[in-house]
Amino acid sequence: MRVSVQYQGKWRGAFCCMSHHLNKACNTLSVFFMLSCAAVVVESGTARAQSAPGATAQPALLQEHAATSQIESGIADSSAASDLLKKSRELTVTGKKRVDDDSDSMSAPNNISTKIMPAVPVAVASNQPKKGIFYNALKPLKDHGITFHLLLIDNFVSNVVGGVRPGTRLQNSLGVIETQFDLEKLIGWKGAQINFGEDIFFLRNNDKHWSQQVGDNIIGYQPPHLFRGNYLSELTLDQKLMNNKLEIEGGRANISRYFLIPNCNQILTCFKDIWSQDAGVSTFVYATWSGHIMYHITPSLYIQAAATEVNKTTFFTNGWKWDTGTSNGATGVGEIGYLRGFDKTAYPSMYEFLGYYNSSTVQDPIRTVRGTSQLYDKSSAAQMHTGMSGIFFSGQQYVWRKDHGATKDPHGMALAVYGGAGTDFQSYAPIQAEAYLGAFVQAPFASHPLDSYGIQFHWSKLGTREQDFLGQANKISGGDGKRPGADHLVADIHAHTFLFPNVALEPSLQYVINPNTYYAPMTAKHPHNALEVGATLFVYLDKMAEFP
DSSP: OOOOOOOOHHHHHHHHHHHHHHHHHHHHHHHHHHHHHHHHHGGGGOOOOOOOOOOOOSOOOOOOOOOOOOOOOOOOTTSSHHHHHHHHHTOOTTOOOOOSSSSSTTGGGSSSTTTTTOSSSOOOOOOOOSSSSSHHHHHHHHEEETTEEEEEEEEEEEEHHHOTTOOOOOEEEEEEEEEEEEEHHHHHHHHHEEEEEEEEEEESSSTTTHHHHOOTTTTTTOOOOOSSSEEEEEEEEEEEEEEEEEEEEEEOOOGTSSSOOSSSSSSSOOOOHHHHHHHOOOOOOOOEEEEEEEESSSSSSEEEEEEEOOOOGGGSOOOOOOOOOTOOOEEEEEEEEEEEOOTOOOOOOOEEEEEEEEEEEEEEEEEEEEEBTTTOOTTSSSSEEEEEEEEEEEEEEEEEEETTTTTTOSSSSSEEEEEEEEOOOTTTTTEEEEEEEEEEEOOOSSTTTEEEEEEEEEEEEEEEEHHHHHHHHHHHTTSSOOOOOOEEEEEEEEEEEEEEEEEEEEEEEEEEEEEOTTTOSOSSSSOOOOOEEEEEEEEEEHHTOOOO
């Protein structure tokens, strides 16, 4: 897909301007790359490339196993009462806020892909002049429109009880490097920006087998499965027009950056199964050819649409292979949404309603062209279908504040509820429907206003043909042939808490009722209810290093 943007300017003058700026910045650019790469891949010398995981025996369409993450739900408000401002300037302990920050660090964690990272702002240090080798090296680049961000994420999960194989674990680390090039500062191209992202995967353990060992379609999907050592996660041209009311973006991207923005307060359990399994949209780590357009009807109400390539081989490349020869199809999405943050109200809210169509040709979970079972009728070809479609709704609403709305302080004690629900319209879809509901309280302890604690319930329903397949697969594998229940529920408690400035931990505890064998169909077992513990560590390297 190509998204073209017309620019009526004098290219000769633009390139001269760009050359002038780059001559000033080039000396510091090489210094940055050496230092930032060293910071991101610390201890990654032991990382080793992993081969692609073996395909399971399940003929249903399986997407890669990864989890999405979350979007920012509020923006720091600098118009709070003067006494609040004065108090905030004096706060210097771990986890304290800073309202009068001269950077944009309060708008989202690390400003890395604000629509996929957790909503809680970064803990910042006291108000002291910025200095240091990274700041001095990168400040000239930022002045000329080039900014950098670095984030380290470490994931750990273990099903201590239940599942296909109890006691298994997964651990991996992800280094996120993102760069923005402001073309207005560089060459005078108003409203244009180039976005670049590269992810580095290391310290991986059991990436290839976790889903099969757990089996269940919800907890088996959650942690990011990082198959290679690195991946190009974003390379797009972003153009804003009509006083920023209209935005057009195209290139290599993942449309999870735009749609169904995570509304939870943590990353591991906040995802939509239908979005990944039926709509064919992978986790944010992986990018394909995409085009996106958004129009703001009002400052809060917007409509948007996108189209993206669906390519199951993407997960096993480094993201720099751009041909479409192995594409399975394309997904189109249309949405209407509402977003009102702390900059506008003391009780922020966000709502989305979308419809999708995935044009990929997919294999029926169980039936052949003769209507027989694929597991028993080996002489008949599998039945194929073209297209899956569905709808999804999600939302978040702040419903209570300790100060009763007297201020719009984004870090005061408050309670928010969130949830979502969706369904696929095709009988051959592996996931027929799902819904989730949760709530979190933020800043329950005055000494840690950036912390939050929550609870969530996530229900999903398998398609009838998927149930038939799993029951027959169990029979062939020596089991009793009983179909798994269509419905199952995951209840979890979780937190997002800062251990030190710029270092956050998200622990979680999940209990799975009536788990299935979606990722491990060829087993004689019927897994017992499962208990999974997890922890995700965030290290905001750019804030530690005082990037400008």
